[in-house]
Amino acid sequence: MTWTRRHLITIEELSLREIEQIHSTASAFKKILGRNVKKVPALRGKTIVNLFLEPSTRTRLAFDMAAKRLSADVIAFDASSSSTQKGETLRDTAENIQALNADMIVIRHAAAGSPLYLSKILDIPVINAGDGAHEHPTQGLLDTFTMKEHLGSLKGRKVAILGDILFSRVARSNIHALTKMGAAVTLVGPSTLVPHGFTTLGAQVSHDLKSALADADVVMLLRIQHERQGHRHFPSLGEYTSMFGLNKTRASWLNPHAIIMHPGPINRGVEIDSELADGERSVILEQVTNGIAVRMAVLYLCAGYQPENVIASTQ
């Protein structure tokens, strides 16, 4: 099967077939990660620039690791060291990176839509590593990859996503991936952070934790970003935890073999009990490991895309 996309901007635009292709490619790469020599020469001679204009630990490390496992050269470029601090526009920054002969850009940006904007400017592949509250496609891909490892097919599976949905790009990417894969998604949390409008994306919206968690196969917790919401969206972290924090009692409502996920970083004792985060149902660290394999797959596929559309459009 050929891969025809130059960029990975959203999961919303991917077909089920494309999601499955990324997953199967990631499976193959994951085997390499278990070997003694964890490196393949797939992207030897290619230079990947990690343009991170918003702080990130996990995603950045995973992209870095993934590129190195593929033998690419990686250059990191973050907001504090870049000329964006001096008022350079994103267009100028990106065009400079392209002029330096980079072969690919991975971008993390606080402004939704900026990866799409870059993809229209640049000829080289643009990979979205998270744009504002819009999408975080590699996170959605690695989350569904992890779910498949535990549950097999996701068709008909019940996934509850709990927490700050409104400001979450992880939630949006997972909603798109999961609904395409046939899972039933329930979003749950306080009404101010889980507005009814999310039903237009194909998810259920609930403010009742018990019914949302009942028989769920997966519960995915999202970090409560108190620094973003100020004090307007809910009264206090304490009240949030008392109403929506995942504890042992509440976890017992889940399907007995349900898994607990979190994209990190975790606020222990806020959205999840520390014990549960480290417990046997937690797959939080597996997510991190899978993040490397999935990002290897994305970098590999987009670097070697076959532009069938270009051929079609020149006819």
Next chain:
Amino acid sequence: MPALWIRNARVIDPASRRDSVGDLFALDGKMVARLSAADRGRARKIDARGLVASPGLVDIHVHFREPGQTHKETIATGSRAAAAGGFTTVVCMPNTTPPADNAGTIQFILDAVRRDAVVKVLPTGCITIGMKGDTLAPIGSLKRAGVVAITDDGDCVQSNELMRRAIEYAKMFDLPVMDHCQDQSMTEGAVMNEGDMSIRLGLRGWPNAAEDVIVSRNVILSAYTGAHIHMQHISSALSVEIVRRAKADGVRVTAEATPHHIALTDAALATYDTNFKMNPPLRTEADRRAIIAGLRDGTLDCIATDHAPHTDYEKDKEFDFAPNGILGLETALAVVLDVLVRRNRFRLPHALDLMTRRPADILGLPAGTLEVGAAADICLFDPDEAWTYNAKAGQSKSSNSPWSGRELVGRVKTTIVDGRVVYPLAAS
């Protein structure tokens, strides 16, 4: 001054209920009933067969960026854009640099108008000093300097007390107060309409309620003081209804709608194109329909463009960081003809009324009619001519228009101010 004889036009003058094919005459810059044989001989003759002759269009909401932001637009370029769009009278907003909150700045603007403008450009002044919403601007001095209204457009006076005093004070001078209706506490960081699209795109939403709250506030304050408040660029369906009820109760409020809010919705934002970013934002189809209904039944008084030029390099940014606003003057008539006349079956004189007599009446301007004795401000347009708008080739200094590259139907052929042709200008 030479005489002017426009022949065989479909003359539509909503103010005098004229809609008939015939001739128009002007002498010494004024409309006259007829010309003497001698004047006819000397008159500049324009064959307007197949064209509509309407009063020069009136736009009570434009940003000409002078002083201080002349990289975006100037009174010279803005007034040429107005002329190209058939507008002969425009009212410019005071959010310049520095803001027009004192008589000196108004004098500066009027000097530039006298020197550079090809249409009638009338200034407004700020409601508060620096548009900061803290202290009343010297409203009496602004009036004496020549402003036709006051507004903090771009910002909205948040204090109800200050707004009450502003309208009460301005009423003493019979000076209309125009308000950009936005509760800023509800729109922090917002860049588009709040709704299904903002959820999908992950952009911060600006809810209708933030407009509705201030429109309601203004209705209450106008009812309480008897002062006139004009609501700028209404974008929300409930705001239309609030104004409708207020007018039924006899409250002295008026309101405008922009061409973009009757033509477009937030669905246009799917590609994060910053030429669809403005404030108030594009809203939903239900809002769009409610605004058109409001224009139909007179709840909304007029069309105003909110012509807001920004340079390419300012607009060519991440959506969050691009400034609000789009051009309007050169496309307004074609968009109104398309949306109101062709798609919503407004009669042509009704649509033109919304762009001539009615906006002039809101501010008491001597404009918007072809009656004998009125200024000879005339717009000649072909309602059926298809053309492709290219913003870069337009008269405005900027090109931030969502209609650039689109085919439009209805084209301005000639614009006349005080009996002189100002568009197209002869090559100099």
